Amino acid sequence: MRQESTSSAYAASAVSGAGELLQLLRDETPRTRAELAKLTGLARSTVGARVDALLATGLLAPSGEAVSTGGRPPVRFAFNPEARVVVGADIGATHGRVALTDLSGRPICEIGESLDITDGPEVVLDWLVATTRRLLKQAGRQPRELIGIGIGVPGPVEHSSGRPMRPPIMPGWDGYDVPRHLQRDFDVPVLVDNDVNIMALGEHAMAHPGVEHLLFVKVATGIGAGIISGGRLHRGAVGAAGDLGHVAAPHAPEVLCSCGNIGCLEAVASGPAISKSLKEIGILAESNADIVELVRGGNIPAALAIRQAGRTIGEVLATCVSLLNPSVIVIGGSLVQAGESLIAGVREVVYGRSLPLATGVLQIVPATTGVQAGVIGAATMVIQHSLTADRVDLAIARQSAS
Amino acid sequence: MRQESTSSAYAASAVSGAGELLQLLRDETPRTRAELAKLTGLARSTVGARVDALLATGLLAPSGEAVSTGGRPPVRFAFNPEARVVVGADIGATHGRVALTDLSGRPICEIGESLDITDGPEVVLDWLVATTRRLLKQAGRQPRELIGIGIGVPGPVEHSSGRPMRPPIMPGWDGYDVPRHLQRDFDVPVLVDNDVNIMALGEHAMAHPGVEHLLFVKVATGIGAGIISGGRLHRGAVGAAGDLGHVAAPHAPEVLCSCGNIGCLEAVASGPAISKSLKEIGILAESNADIVELVRGGNIPAALAIRQAGRTIGEVLATCVSLLNPSVIVIGGSLVQAGESLIAGVREVVYGRSLPLATGVLQIVPATTGVQAGVIGAATMVIQHSLTADRVDLAIARQSAS
Known part of the structure; x- marks a missing residue:
């Protein structure tokens, strides 16, 4: 990646601009040289040079022939994802x-x-x-x-x-x-x-590709969020955006967190926090998988605990909804496998707490891509x-x- | 704006692409036709047609002559903001x-x-x-x-x-x-x-033009935020982003808000909320301007009240910092004219509550553009x-x- 600073040195080379042509073709629609010249307003010779450069890389490949208007039929080209x-x-x-x-x-x-x-x-x-x-x-x-x-x-x-x-x-x-x-x-x-x-990024690309504003929330041993804003990942000034684990959860018990602050979301609504609250009433769940198994097996205190964690996460997400106005919140991470309890708790608070204008278009859904995301x-x-x-x-x- | 759906009908016209050429010239650097052809890889004839189209609109204007390499000296053109x-x-x-x-x-x-x-x-x-x-x-x-x-x-x-x-x-x-x-x-x-x-948008354009991630917070009769993410305004799915007035302020008194919820930021830290708290101790401040005047005149209870409002706003902004990781928070609105008290309260909580990774690069500053923003x-x-x-x-x- 270090070499990229030299890219301007290549800007005047004959093939500069081929990359821009490729952007047009990434919709995977095959097009002829003449169609590309018309579409871009570029000189025929420029299009020819750029197509040749892209063909040499394999990123572009011939993709069937167009209908001939007399003479040899012109070739169509398309983006080749297998290159x-x-x-x-x-x-x-x-x-x-x-x-x-x-x-x-x-x-x-x-x-x-x-x-x-x-x-x-x-x-x-x-x-x-x-x-x-x-x-x-x-x-x-x-x-x-x-x-x-x-x-x-x-x-x-x-x-x-x-x-x-x-x-x-x-x-x-x-x-x-x-x-x-x-x-x-x-x-x-x-x-x-x-x-x-x-x-x-994975959940957006696979399950919600057209959505402009999406919030992905992972609920597992830690709690964190990934923000898609205007179709792009919002990383923030130093890449620390989405770090929800240590925000103060409104109305939550004042538990001391490992970070030294009090009442952090992770200290009251993560997998370990649920395990701890279950242990206090004599139920053993040492891992997130144990919690999921208990809830799926019909254990009512475990289901109540995970629903309460959902409500607490919902308190923080209500603020996120007011701030970001996403149209989709995806809840992922290992605890979402416990079923509807977690998301029901999130929905209960977010829809109750956020303003109707922001929640009118809001969907709160579980992640669908699972381990592949x-x-x-x-x-x-x-x-x-x-x-x-x-x-x-x-x-x-x-x-x-x- | 309705007519814009017909723009594709013009896409194949001779002057299509002139707009793209103008983007290059918006840095206000004057360039010749030959320089533009070299820079874009476009045919000389295409550049000529596009320059002519832009000259006809006035958006482009001649801007001095280049050094001649023999013959008539070539003309340079630049974006003309007065067009x-x-x-x-x-x-x-x-x-x-x-x-x-x-x-x-x-x-x-x-x-x-x-x-x-x-x-x-x-x-x-x-x-x-x-x-x-x-x-x-x-x-x-x-x-x-x-x-x-x-x-x-x-x-x-x-x-x-x-x-x-x-x-x-x-x-x-x-x-x-x-x-x-x-x-x-x-x-x-x-x-x-x-x-x-x-x-x-105004504060970003005038005071922080190069900043990628900025949060502008207005503190006045209402409290709201404008988010710059990746250099662009983040409006959210229905344009409701930044609506911080009715989020729950952690650790705030449980005051009933006009929206029907309890403990909303606006109900505890806005101008009217400060007026109300001052009235309870016998100090009359009917408007935001009155509060500003009291603080500037050295009234200690008023300064304490506005600092406490800053702390409460800081509780919510700490969550915003963890979520968005901005490098600048600008505090504007009429109450910021009271001086350092408000911002001192915000800083106290945000720097104490947010994670060091996110606050290491964070500046919290008053708005500078005033009424022109x-x-x-x-x-x-x-x-x-x-x-x-x-x-x-x-x-x-x-x-x-x-």
Whole structure:
């Protein structure tokens, strides 16, 4: 990614502008050279040069013939999502999942394995390198076909540098240069973000692609949100947006939180907080999976506890709804698998507390993409980054220089 | 604005693409035809046609000569912000201010007058029409030079239609077609938004132009926010974003609000709420101006009351900071004129409550543009809307058709 500062040096090259032409073609509609010239107002010779440059990369491919108006029938071209591959990785506290996808974010093959984030970045990222090699081999693709690696991790990340920033459950990762580690083995852009942002991207891309304003909320051991604003991920000034775990929950009990503040959302409505409240009445639920099993098995105190957690989360989301006015809130994370109790609690408070203008169009729904949201979101992040007009031009310039 | 659906009909015309060329030139750097051809990769003939089309509109103007390489020296062209004018109007509950600006948002002349929003839309908008005519006359400009009218009003607005939506302090305005009223007299786009959004746009354009993530908070009779996300105004699904007045303030007294809920921010920290708390200890402050005067005059209970209001607003803003991670919070509205007390209260809670990662880069500052923020923001809204590539093309197509 460091080399991108030199992109202006290529701006005057003959193929500059090919990337812009590709944007037009990403709707996957096949078009002839003449149609492209008419559509863009570009000179025929310019369109010809740009089409040739894109054909050479494979990003554009012939796609059937147009009806001839006499003479040899003109060829149509379309975007070819299979030209390259992307790695999307979702690294959790105790589990990692990695997918190889095409350029539209569709997984080609996937691997999921147990890991321990506390083993530190060297061990975990070496595993990711090895897993990437296995996936490439499995799909019969070469490392040079890889355009980038997207990674989600369970903690705050400075997205511009790819370094985790004081992540509470990731000892040894603070400030670690994740991209550089991967780039020892793969000379491609490596983008890193927190797990909730990549889940938001994945859920948006797969289940709500046309929605402009969406809030994705993960409810599990931690509580966090990913914000889609105007169709794009809102990361904030240092990539810390969506960090809802330590906001004060209105009307919640004044429980001391691990962060040192009192009444944080995570301290009263996360999986561990529910486990604690159940333990106080003699019910043992050591993990989020235990809570889910209890609720599904008809345990009434567990169902009441998770519904109360939903209400408390709803108090905070009511403020988020007033502030952001989304049209969809997606509730994801392991606790949503307990069924309707959690979401019922969220809905009860949000619809009661927020103004009618904002809730009139609001849907509150469970996540539908499940475990795939993370890997698809991580791959989507890379595709959105790499297929911009400027970066396609740069890739073409590099290819013709080599 | 209704006519815009026909813009695709013009897409294939010879001058299509001129608007895109203008975007390049909006940095106000003068360039020759040859430089533009090189910069865009467009055919010389295409650049020539587009430059001619823009010259005919006046949006582009000759701007000195380049150094000749032999023969007649080539002419340079630059964006001409004086080619057209814009009206920006800031309609408050009891006061209206209207400015005529150029295409960079700089006011040419302004009029501010008392009005009563409860007189209803017919009376208030007739006043706006008359004031617009006075401003045009004063500046010696023709109605046909006007490209649009931007209006801020003190209540929620469906931005896409320009209709106020259940505005609590604007009787008679609910659902009123504001653009149509103005368009009886001026055949231009009319954009309407709430007053806080236009103040956010104005403050961003004038005082913080490079900032990607900014939160503008108005503290006056009501409390509301305008959100700049990724450099653009975040309006939300139905334009209701930033409506902070009726969110629950954590740790605030359980006061009944006019909306029917309990503990709303406006019920405990707005101007009227401060007046009420001062009255309880025998201090009379009937308006926001009275509160400001008391604090400035050294009245300690008034200073304490406004600082406490700042703390309560800070509780809600701490949640906003965790959610949005802005790099600047601007506090505006009439109560900020009381001096440091309000902002000191906000800072105290936000820096204490939010996570260090988010507050490390955060500045909390008073608004600097004062009464001009609204009119400049309203004009900026029109300019951002009207000078997009597609709309410039459409304007050219209409002009050459007439």
